[in-house]
Amino acid sequence: MNRPQREAAVRRILERTQPPVPPELWGEAVRRGDRLLRRRRLVHRVLWLLLCAAVVAFGVWAAGAHPWVEPPSQTTPPVTGW
């Protein structure tokens, strides 16, 4: 038996008995899919909320602390003996 014949024979064996599709399959898949979607939407919303809160917190901190201003130098030796 050559390769195409062998493959055709295997395909015939695999195709032999078709299992019946249970009628509740569609409803169950939609129910679980909806739950997945809802959960994903919730996670997205929470992550966006966290991002917004982080941006606001950073803004408030930056407005108070002015991190872009160079801090006064502390390396100059103290001037003494005038």
Place this chain on the structure above:
Amino acid sequence: MRDRQASREARRAREFEAFVAGAAGRLLHAATLLTAEAPDDNPRARRLLTPALAHTYARWDRLHGEDPYDCARQYLATRFAREAWHHYGGFAQSRPHPRSPLAELAPRERLILVLRMYEGVAEEQTAALLGLPVERVHSICDRAAATVLHPTRTPVPGAAGAKAVPS
């Protein structure tokens, strides 16, 4: 806004119902071959197929022209692979039903044979999906085909392992 979302959900449900009506039979058959169960008693195949369809439903609006059948099949295959290879208490240990044509094969041989022969997935794609070299997929598929064509009728434990089959 709410109207638009409602209409989108209705459309998704309608399209998904048509998809399931057309594809569920073939997908369930593939899943039953994978789990090596009898065609009329396949609880594990159904447990495998339901999350695959649910995943496809959840991705429906973001498929962007991708074939939903491909999406469901890919999910089915990777989930079966994960459960069969990593959780040895799962699919791997459960005894194959003698009426299944793939009862003598190990889970990985079943997976590759079903993807290649039943679903007609190309060798390269199968290899990429499972993370195996193409030559390995080729040799496993040949060996599995030989076992299916010339069954030895000896019960084989489900664990994956090399079997000496003359080809």
